[in-house]
Amino acid sequence: RAFSxxxxxxxxxxxxxxxxxxxxxxxxAGILVLAVLAILVYPIGITLATAALLYLEREAxxxxxxxxxxxxxxxxxxxxxxxxxxxxxxxxxxKLILVGFLVLIxxxxxxxxxxxxxxxxxxxxxxxxxxxxxxxxxxxxxxFTGASLVSLFVSCILLRATQLTEFDRIEELLTDEMLHTYxxxxxxxx
Numbered sequence: 422r423a424f425s426x427x428x429x430x431x432x433x434x435x436x437x438x439x440x441x442x443x444x445x446x447x448x449x450a451g452i453l454v455l456a457v458l459a460i461l462v463y464p465i466g467i468t469l470a471t472a473a474l475l476y477l478e479r480e481a482x483x484x485x486x487x488x489x490x491x492x493x494x495x496x497x498x499x500x501x502x503x504x505x506x507x508x509x510x511x512x513x514x515x516k517l518i519l520v521g522f523l524v525l526i527x528x529x530x531x532x533x534x535x536x537x538x539x540x541x542x543x544x545x546x547x548x549x550x551x552x553x554x555x556x557x558x559x560x561x562x563x564x565f566t567g568a569s570l571v572s573l574f575v576s577c578i579l580l581r582a583t584q585l586t587e588f589d590r591i592e593e594l595l596t597d598e599m600l601h602t603y604x605x606x607x608x609x610x611x
Contacts, residue, residue, distance in 0.1 A: 423456035424525055464517050468510065471497065475507055482506040505553035515544045531581055538574035545571055 425437045426444035434444040442449050474494055475482065481491045485503045498506040518540050526533040545567035552560040585591055 423452050425528065460521070464521055468513050468517065471513070472507075472510055475510070479506070500555060500559060501553045502555055505551060508551070508553040511544070511547065515540070529581075531578065534574055534578045534581060538571065538578060541567065541570045541574055 422438040423436070426434045426449075427437050427440075428434045436442040436444055436449060436452070442452065474490070475497065478488065478491045478494060480486075481488045482494075482498055483503055483506065497509045501508045519537060523533055523537055523540070526536065545564070548560075548563050548567050554560045554563065
C-alpha cells in the first residue's frame with residue numbers, strides 16, 4: 422500500500438492508504454524507504470536465506486540422510502519427494518509474485534488480472550509436471566487449488582470485460598451484433 426498514490430486533476434498526489442500524506446513530500450519518501458527495506462528483509466530476505474540453507478544441505482536432503490541442520494529444516498521439505506526438497510521455494514515464489522509484486526501493477530486493471538492468470542497458469546503447469554509431494558493426495562489437492570486459482574483469474578477477466586459493455590457511451594458506439602458478441606451474462610460467470 423505504500424507504493425499506491427492517487428493523482429488528482431490538479432496534479433496533486435496522495436497516498437491511497439492515508440490521504441493526509443502527500444506523495445511529493447519527504448514524509449512519503451521516508452515511507453517508501455521503510456517499505457523497500459521491509460520488502461528486502463522479510464519476503465525476499467527470508468526466501469533467500471531459506472534457499473541458502475537448503476542449498477547447504479542439498480546433499481543430505483537429496484540422499485535422505487539426516488544431519489543436525491537438515492533435521493531443523495525438516496518442516497520445509499518433509500512433505501516433498503527427496504529430489505524436490507526445494508519445492509517450498511517454488512510455492513513461496515508463487516505467493517510472493519501473486520500477492521507481493523502484482524499489487525504494484527495498477528490495482529484492478531486488466532493487465533494485473535492477465536499477469537495473475539499467466540503466473541497462476543505457469544505454476545499450475547509446473548505443479549502438474551513435477552508432482553513433488555510424497556503423498557499422491559497432496560499432489561491432487563495442489564492441482565485442484567492451482568486450477569481453481571486459474572479459473573478465478575479467468576472469471577475476473579470475464580467480469581472485467583463484461584463491465585465494458587455496461588457503459589452507455591460504449592453501448593452507443595457498438596452495433597447490436599457487436600454488443601451481443603461482447604456481452605457476457607454475469608450470472609453465467611458467477
